[in-house]
Amino acid sequence: MQIYCPKCKTGYEIEADVVPEKGRRLRCAVCGKVFKCMPEDLIDGSKLRTAEFTEEEKLRLDEAGHLRDEDAEGTADEPATDGEETAEDDLPGKSLEELEEEAREADSEDVKDIFKRLSEETEALFKAESEEKPAQKAWKGVIKNLGLKNPRNYKYYYFALLVFVLLGAYYARYEIVRAFPSMEPIYTVLGIKSRVTGEGLEFQNVTRREYEEDAVRYLEIKGFIVNKTKRTLDIPTIYAELLDKDAKLIQTQKATSVIPIITADGRVAFSFVVDRPSKLTKYIYLTFSDEK
Numbered sequence: 001m002q003i004y005c006p007k008c009k010t011g012y013e014i015e016a017d018v019v020p021e022k023g024r025r026l027r028c029a030v031c032g033k034v035f036k037c038m039p040e041d042l043i044d045g046s047k048l049r050t051a052e053f054t055e056e057e058k059l060r061l062d063e064a065g066h067l068r069d070e071d072a073e074g075t076a077d078e079p080a081t082d083g084e085e086t087a088e089d090d091l092p093g094k095s096l097e098e099l100e101e102e103a104r105e106a107d108s109e110d111v112k113d114i115f116k117r118l119s120e121e122t123e124a125l126f127k128a129e130s131e132e133k134p135a136q137k138a139w140k141g142v143i144k145n146l147g148l149k150n151p152r153n154y155k156y157y158y159f160a161l162l163v164f165v166l167l168g169a170y171y172a173r174y175e176i177v178r179a180f181p182s183m184e185p186i187y188t189v190l191g192i193k194s195r196v197t198g199e200g201l202e203f204q205n206v207t208r209r210e211y212e213e214d215a216v217r218y219l220e221i222k223g224f225i226v227n228k229t230k231r232t233l234d235i236p237t238i239y240a241e242l243l244d245k246d247a248k249l250i251q252t253q254k255a256t257s258v259i260p261i262i263t264a265d266g267r268v269a270f271s272f273v274v275d276r277p278s279k280l281t282k283y284i285y286l287t288f289s290d291e292k
Contacts, residue, residue, distance in 0.1 A: 001042040007033040016042055181231070197236050198288025200229035201262070208284060210277070221284060222271035227262045234261055238270060239289040245282040254291065 001016045005028035016039065018024070023038040147153045169176065170192065177184045177194040187194035206223035221240060227233055235257045242251040255272030262268045 003037050003042055005031060005033055006035050007031050014042065197290050200227060200233055201235070201288065202226045202228055203286050204267075206284075206286065217276055219274040219277035219281070220271065221274065221286075222269070225257065225262060225268045225270055227264060227266045230264045232261055232263050232266075235259065235268065236288040237291055238272065239287045239291075240272075240274065241285040241287070242274070242277060242281045243283040243285060244278075244280045247283060250278045250280055254289065256292075 001014055002011050003014050003026070004011045008028060008031040010028055010030045012026075014037075019037055019039050019042065021039060023036045025034060026037050027034045143149060146157075148157075173187055173192060173194045174196060177187065184194050202225070204224045204226050206221065209220040209222075211218055211220070219242075225235060238255045238257065240253040240255065241249055242253070244250050251274070253272070253274045255270070257268060257270045259268045
């Protein structure tokens with residue numbers, strides 16, 4: 001049986017039983033091409049070698065039947081001169097076993113180069129890891145444990161971050177509005193209370209007076225509400241708690257200011273009367289309430 005080099009079309013005699021079903025690697029002794037020979041590539045030796053060439057390649061054959069390169073001197077139809085050596089004269093007399101041995105050696109060198117490169121890359125990686133600072137190692141560990149190397153996990157972390165931000169904005173709404181008053185309208189639109197009732201307002205010069213009228217006892221409480229801020233505020237409902245000597249709650253009273261708003265740094269007088277106050281009343285505690 002015969003096999004032909006796929007590059008230069010040089011033919012070689014080879015026994016069919018030396019080519020396994022999975023094929024074997026061969027090297028051409030003329031052009032050095034390494035190719036894989038399969039059982040179906042073997043050709044009956046009775047066929048002419050020139051049958052493997054196309055019509056165009058046949059025009060480029062030299063006297064020895066070898067295929068000339070297109071860049072070689074002379075045209076395809078010019079015969080070689082007497083002083084020129086043909087490719088057949090350069091053909092080394094190597095056996096098929098020698099060719100296979102050369103192929104194995106070439107493969108072995110390639111494998112050695114691969115292992116050498118892998119070894120160098122591994123050493124460089126270990127060296128880089130050993131030179132890393134503890135903080136860098138800890139950060140890499142955090143990224144690995146949280147799965148941040150996988151881009152698909154980012155959407156879950158973005159969602160969790162958004163939830164934490166919204167919760168923080170809700171629970172810290174009073175502090176946020178104190179620091180950034182312009183945020184109050186945003187909370188108001190969302191229906192969220194963002195200011196403490198009566199924040200910025202203060203009671204001053206509060207006095208009390210008890211009297212009777214038509215055999216009914218009354219307690220008059222009056223004083224001033226002062227705005228400590230630099231903006232106009234609504235005056236909430238005034239909530240009065242009457243306490244005994246032990247500071248226990250006895251009675252409550254709600255009242256509204258005659259003037260509903262107070263300007264920046266302003267001062268508004270208030271006054272209201274408690275009907276039939278307890279005789280045990282010792283202290284009066286005033287606060288603001290949202291209740292009307």
